[in-house]
Every structure is written in structure tokens, then in C-alpha cells.
Amino acid sequence: MNIQDKTDRLSTSISRRDFMRATALAVSGAALGLKAAAPGASPPARPIIAFSKPFQTLGAEEMAALVADIGWSGIECAVRKKGQIEPERVGEELPRLVEAFRRRGLDVPVLVTDIISVHQPHAETLLRTASKLGIKRIRLGWFRYTADRPIPAQLGDFGAALKDLGAACGDLGIQAGVENHSGADLFGAPIWDVYTVIREQHTRNIGYCFDIGHATVEGGLSWPIQARLAEPYYISVYMKDFIWEKGPEGWSPTWCPLGEGVVDRSFASRLQKSGYAGPICQHHEYPLGDQAQMIAHMRKDLRVLREWLA
Numbered sequence: 001m002n003i004q005d006k007t008d009r010l011s012t013s014i015s016r017r018d019f020m021r022a023t024a025l026a027v028s029g030a031a032l033g034l035k036a037a038a039p040g041a042s043p044p045a046r047p048i049i050a051f052s053k054p055f056q057t058l059g060a061e062e063m064a065a066l067v068a069d070i071g072w073s074g075i076e077c078a079v080r081k082k083g084q085i086e087p088e089r090v091g092e093e094l095p096r097l098v099e100a101f102r103r104r105g106l107d108v109p110v111l112v113t114d115i116i117s118v119h120q121p122h123a124e125t126l127l128r129t130a131s132k133l134g135i136k137r138i139r140l141g142w143f144r145y146t147a148d149r150p151i152p153a154q155l156g157d158f159g160a161a162l163k164d165l166g167a168a169c170g171d172l173g174i175q176a177g178v179e180n181h182s183g184a185d186l187f188g189a190p191i192w193d194v195y196t197v198i199r200e201q202h203t204r205n206i207g208y209c210f211d212i213g214h215a216t217v218e219g220g221l222s223w224p225i226q227a228r229l230a231e232p233y234y235i236s237v238y239m240k241d242f243i244w245e246k247g248p249e250g251w252s253p254t255w256c257p258l259g260e261g262v263v264d265r266s267f268a269s270r271l272q273k274s275g276y277a278g279p280i281c282q283h284h285e286y287p288l289g290d291q292a293q294m295i296a297h298m299r300k301d302l303r304v305l306r307e308w309l310a
Helices: 003-012 016-023 060-070 087-102 123-132 151-172 192-200 212-233 266-273 291-309
Strands: 048-051 074-078 107-112 137-139 175-179 206-211 234-239 241-247 250-256 280-282
Touching: 048 107, 048 291, 060 074, 060 087, 060 291, 074 087, 087 107, 087 123, 123 151, 137 234, 151 175, 151 192, 151 206, 175 234, 192 206, 192 212, 206 212, 212 234, 212 241, 212 266, 266 291, 280 291
Parallel strands: 048 074, 048 280, 074 107, 107 137, 137 175, 175 206, 206 234, 234 280
Antiparallel strands: 241 250
């Protein structure tokens, strides 16, 4: 985890007790009593969900009620170290979470993991649990470049790991994605590297968890080319915004509410015209303030995203 991720986690995570004090009156009876989706019902095209990191300390029932009240279709759930569910507890806790959401007509369509190898502890259990619950999308962990080896050699290693993961996911009916997180040493940040590996290794069941915020950080004005390259491989799409700020060490991106930064809303129009029908996930990486302010920010971001998609 980089310094920005640590800062974001500290600034956006809240305690269950404090959160419930702020949301007890906000969650309506209607939200608590939504009917479960009909068995076999098709999920909505491009459902809008949220990464649950800012409120991951809530219990399953309370989180589902909050998500229904704000208006999302579900969540992207972190099943990783210090995440919403620890990997060693996935078999016990993930079914309870999914059940709580589906009783309210909501879903958990994406899991965020630390998985970069099929041989990691708990990787097989996590994938099999997801498959059994009907969760079809997994975000993988970070692959990082090192300065002591040529880039092509490292791409070969990443490709071999992804090919093995793709085979395991294919057997379970799952797709796995690499997020194009911005950063000087992260595989996926340039976009072309993941594409090259997938194409040259003839890898199946691996794609992009495409983040337009990070794509704009790395691509600047060229993000439309990056999006076109990645689009056939989207398994999930992430929406967030940022501004550039200059500090003592130079310019850096600072996350902000959707629509107040650099990210071009025309990406949403492109997405609407594409063949992509998977989840669109809102990420809230900027400081959200106190509990009431956090809820207000999330509702506003959702409203802006719906306007962009209209």
C-alpha cells in the first residue's frame, strides 16, 4: 500500500458506533424493507455500486441498509488484509454479507483481493466461495515493477501469473481484473502493459478493473486512447475525480468529489455507447468529513454520476 492509500484509509474509515449514530435517522423503513430480487432475475445493466472501504466497519445488515438508502445497487467488497473481510474468514463471513444484501434486492458483484498467485494462502478458498455465491468478478492485488530487471522480463513473469489465475478463474466461472492504479512502479498504470500481456499470452478470463481517475492521472489528454484499448476487457469500471496540486515535492493528484476535478464527463458518454454492461463502481478517496458530511458527499457523487450517464 502506498502513502496515498494509507492516508485515504485513515481519512475515510469510520467506526461502526460513530457511523450508526449519524445514520440511524437517515436509513428509512422503506430501505430496510426492500423485497429480495426474484430468483433467477437478471441484474440491471451497468448497476451503480460503491467501494465499501469508507464504511467497511459496519455489520452486514447495517451496511446493506445504508447502501439501499443512498441508492446504490450493491458494493465492491474488500476481502483482503485489513479489508472488510479477512481472507481467512471468507468462507464464514462472505455468505452472511451476500445474504444480507440480497434480501434487500442488492448485490455484491465484485470482490477486492490481494491475490496475485493461485498459490497464495486462502486464494483457492476465496475464489471457490465467490463462485459458489455467484460473484463473477474479482479485483486482483498489485503487481509491481522493480528497478533491477528489464521490463520485458518482468512482463513475462506477470503474464505467467495472470495466465495461471485466468485458468483457475475460468474453471470457476469468474473473471479477474487488474486495476490501472496510478504509480511509478505499478503494473497496469500505463494500460498498454496489461493489454500486451493478455494479448501475447493468450490469457483468458483476465481483464481490467478500469479506473478513469487513475487513467487520467497517468494519461492526461490521452485517456480516450487508453480507454479504447482497455474497453473490450473491462470487467468493472471505477469512477472518481481529482485535481492537481503543487506541494513541497512538486505536483501530485488530490482526490475530490466527482465533477469538481479533471476527469472528463465524456468518459461516461463513451461508456453508455459501449457494449459494457458490468458494474460501475464509485470510489470515495477524498476526505469525507464527519459522518453526516460523508453521507451527503456520497449522495451528491451518486447524483452527479447519474447525470453524467443520462
